[in-house]
Amino acid sequence: MRRSGLSIITAIFGACSLGACVTINIYFPAAAAERAADRIIEEVWQLKPEAGKPQSSKPASQ
Amino acid sequence: MIIAHWLRISLLALLLLLAGRALAQANLEINTPAIGALQRSMQERHAQLSPLFTSGAVGLTRDGSVAVRDANAVPLAQRAQVNGLVAAENQDRAALYREIAQANKRPEWETDIRGTFAQRWIDRAQGGWYYQNASGAWTRK
16 A cells, blocks of 8 residues: 555656656746847957946956 | 764765756857857858948847848849848858857757857847847847
8 A cells, every 4th residue: 555655756757857857958048148149249359248248258358 | 863864975965966956057069160160150150241230131040040131231143142141041050059069069059059149149230230129120230
């Protein structure tokens, strides 16, 4: 009796975690993409990083 | 007793999932040789494109490319060269969006990445440059 209760919990939990994994894989990281875009645009157009958005790589000249 | 045990495990799993989500949000991979080469190529071309943005001959499209907006702003003799610049730039941009998606092992993100770039190119553009608004009309920034 206890055994079957356990396996039901395991099954439900397993299904939930699987669903969560799928959700994470499909999810598009908009904020990360924006940061990546900014870093590339700053490089291509030789811009200074936007105020309030500290950038790591190199200090912008000019 | 067993329930409490499972609760603990579930809580731990939930925490791990949240951590994974935070990690996925952390940063996109953009440090690959292919992306670096595209960046350099576009940076070099920008010296020639910049005056064309300023004169309004070329503008930023809403889909993350560039386009000739006003050919009359360019002397006839230079129009072919400008068309060539625009075509080369768009080729690099398309490759850039594709490479970023591939570097992150998510080729299906390419369209979203293009959309993000389209917005950021416009946001970071200098005042006076032209861009296409949401309905596709040329607008002066």
